[in-house]
Amino acid sequence: MNIVPQRPRMGATHLLRTLFAGLLATAVLASALPATLARADDEVSIPDAALKSCISAALTADHLPVDFTAANLGNLASISCDRDRDGVIRSLAGLELFAESKLTSLDVSHHHINSLLPLTGLNLSVLDANHNHIASVAGLEGLNATASIDLSYNFIKDFGPLPDDLTPTIDHQLVGYNNIKRGQSFDFGLRTITGEAICPTITPVAECHNGIATFTTIGRYALETPNNFKSGIYIDPDQITPTDQWLGGSVRVGGFLSSGWVSGWNPEPTSWQLDWYRDGRLVQRDTPAGSAIPRYYVTAVDLGHQLVLCRTGYLDGYSAVRVCSNPSRVEPGLLENTRRPRLIGTSKVGRTLRVDPGQWPAGVTIKYQWRLNDRPLKKVTSNKLKLKKSYRTEWIQVVVIVSKPGYSTVRLDTQAMRVRR
Structure with a gap:
């Protein structure tokens, strides 16, 4: 007889031991992950698309699944972001979740990052954030003194919050320009890693103590400290009080404009x-000397547009002051004659009458409209006309039409003449 061995029944004590071992394994896995990443299957949010692309590349390089679960991200040791590959990173938000992860190396150089706060608590031994828009070292206060940090080519003034024994690369901080009043004390806000206030090299020379300078001469100053800060400052000069400005002359095509203004600038x-501006675009610039009075000739190009004249005054030790006239719309020019049109000749049948159009400016176009008893003669457009028998006893006259681009068209009548036999 074959006896089939029976599987021993699991006792209550053994069952409890098995369950406890499973719970212990789960606890060990959870403890291996950063506290901020909570559970292994949690999805981590990285708002910046370029940063997310960079992290995806890092997961691939480490032969990890390309998903953003806490388990995967917690195992990343190095992230290097390539601007050409990933795009421009503007925010590091989401990296704060790596505070207790294995991440020790981060390269985010040559992007548009303006804050390092998401790096607070990260145990970084290498950080390359050069060529960004960073203005503060907040977020790096807890770095180890042996960390290799590159913050060059940013906008940082104060390195005081960094650990005193840290030796980061901080060359070329572009800390901008400031406008202050003459005689006013100005704190540059420049601080070394130890918190010491810095007086930059000031050109031209100005007094500076403990990072605070006083400027007694107006003008532009260049500021620089060896390898660290590059900046500038401008001392506002005194002000000139101007008077009103307007356009003098006729704002019409063919006219000359001059500068109308009240003397008494103080x-x-x-x-x-x-x-001189046409619709906001500079068309003429004059720098008059002595008693010269610049003028602007209004042409057909200006017709219908707005002209503005701006006057700028200069005086050493004072800010240049500029005042402008109100905009003036250019109207059509007026054509003027020095002699009215007239008919010349004998008004008899068979004779020829000729039109003297009068005296007009150069560049005009003249047309003639012959009229018989105030009715137009069709197809008669020349300045001469031979009188027909049918015109006998009728009154003949010519309308002279004068035009020019940019000018109002002028219509003038000659004298009327009665046609005789």
Whole structure:
């Protein structure tokens, strides 16, 4: 007889031991993940698309599944972001979830990042964030002194919050320009890693103590400290009080415009600049000397457009002051004659009458409209007409039509003549 061995029944004590071992394994897995990443299958949110693309590339390089679960991200040791491959990163939001992960190396150089706060608590031994828009080291206060940090080519003034024994690369911080008043004390806000205030090299020379300078001469100053800060400052000069400006002359095609203004600028500038604008675009610039009075000739190109004249006054030690006239719309020019049109000749049948159009400016076009008893003669457009028998006893006259681009058209009548036998 074959006896089939029976499977021993699991006792209650053994069952409890098995369950406890499973729970312990789960606890060990959870403890291996960053506390901020919670559960292994949690989905991690990275708002910046370029940063997310960069992290995907890092997962692939480490032969990890390309998904954003806490388990995968917690195992990343290095992230290097390539601008050409991933796009321009503007935010590091989401990296704060790596505070207790294996991540120790991060390269986000040559992007448009303006804040390092998401790096707070990360145990980075290498950080390359050069050529960004970073203005503060907030987020890096807890770095180890042996960390290799590159923050060059950013906009950082104060490195004081960094650990004192850290030796980061901080060359070429572009900290911008400032406008201040003459005689006013100005704190540059430049601080070394130890928190020491910095006085930059100031050109031209100005007094500076403990990072605070006083400028007694107006003008533009260049500021620089060896390898670290590059900046500038401009001391506002005193102001000139100007008077009104307007366009002098007729704002019509063919006219000359000059600068209409009230003297009495206080103090009086020593030099001037006059800028003429058509619809906001500069068309003429004058720098008059002595008693010269610049003028602007209005042409057909200006017709229907707005002209503005701006006057700028200059005086050493003072800000240049500029005042402008109100916009003026250019109207059509007016054609003027010095002699009215007239008919010349004998008004008899068979004779020829000729039109003297009068005296007009150069460049005009003249047309003639012959009229018999105030009715137009069709197809008669020349300045001469031979009188027919049918015209006998009728009154003949010519309308002279004068035109020119940019000018109003003028219509003038000659005298009327009665046709005789």
